[in-house]
Amino acid sequence: MSLKLINKNYTYSSQLKMKAVKMYQADIPRSIIVNELGIKDKKWVNVWVK
Numbered sequence: 001m002s003l004k005l006i007n008k009n010y011t012y013s014s015q016l017k018m019k020a021v022k023m024y025q026a027d028i029p030r031s032i033i034v035n036e037l038g039i040k041d042k043k044w045v046n047v048w049v050k
Contacts, residue, residue: 010040017048024049 016037023033030042039045 012039012044020045021048 016039020033020037020039023036024030024045030045033039033045034042
């Protein structure tokens with residue numbers, strides 16, 4: 001997976017972010033996106049979409 005733990009902060013790869021944005025644009029619910037991609041908080045999907 002593209003998830004790294006650094007000082008209790010999670011960082012996500014550019015590829016994972018782009019995949020999350022594409023899924024969001026395809027009207028896939030954020031709850032499904034975070035579960036499938038292993039994202040820790042739904043807010044990040046909103047941040048990346050902006």
